[in-house]
Amino acid sequence: MEERNVCFTIFLGVTQAFDKFWHDGPFHKIEQLLPAEYSQLLKSYLSDGYFRFKKEDEYSSFKQVKAGVPQGMALGPVLHRLYTSDLPQPEEATMTSLADDSATMAVGDSVEEPLEKLRREDDKENNWTRKWLMTMNEAKSVHADFTNKTCQRMPISRNDKVIRHSNTNLGMALDAKLRWEAHVRKKNAKSLN
Secondary structure, three states: OOOOOOEEEEEEEEEOOOOOOEOHHHHHHHHHHOOHHHHHHHHHHHOOOEEOOEEOOEEOOOEEOOEOOOOOOOHHHHHHHHHOOOOOOOOOOEEEEEOOEEEEEEEEOOOHHHHHHHHHHHHHHHHHHHHOOOOEEEEEEEEEEEEOOOOOOOOEEEOOEEEEEOOEEOOEEOOOOOOOHHHHHHHHHHHHO
């Protein structure tokens, strides 16, 4: 059997979901997804919050919190998951999420094929994020190419910004052939220090 030469491209998009969590959108979705007593409890958790600033001995006036969720609490990722539960699932790629990070992988027989698939899927995701007032952070996003053949790296852009290339994602350093040598070298060097 002939070995199939496949190029993989992974796009990792990072949002500021917990800081810019728009309250009205989740309220609408929570009412649709949960029983009334749970949706009212979650709404009360996010509603009527106020903040103010202190500089030296002076305080600002109170301002209402209209976005964001308290960080460091288990409820933040749960609310984010409820909010993104209707995010369009890719038809031509695979998507996975961890808290407010997402990774999309497309496969093809050439570099161009997975990139085209990612572009089509990215259009759907951009439409959804605009509708629900979420912004992707292109500056923190990366893409990686994994392949068992020689391929010319092609740039990926999102919202007219080029996404930097890196084979280090979520603390793992893998080479283009999905080998662990770079990761092991990095960990060994760290352990010697």
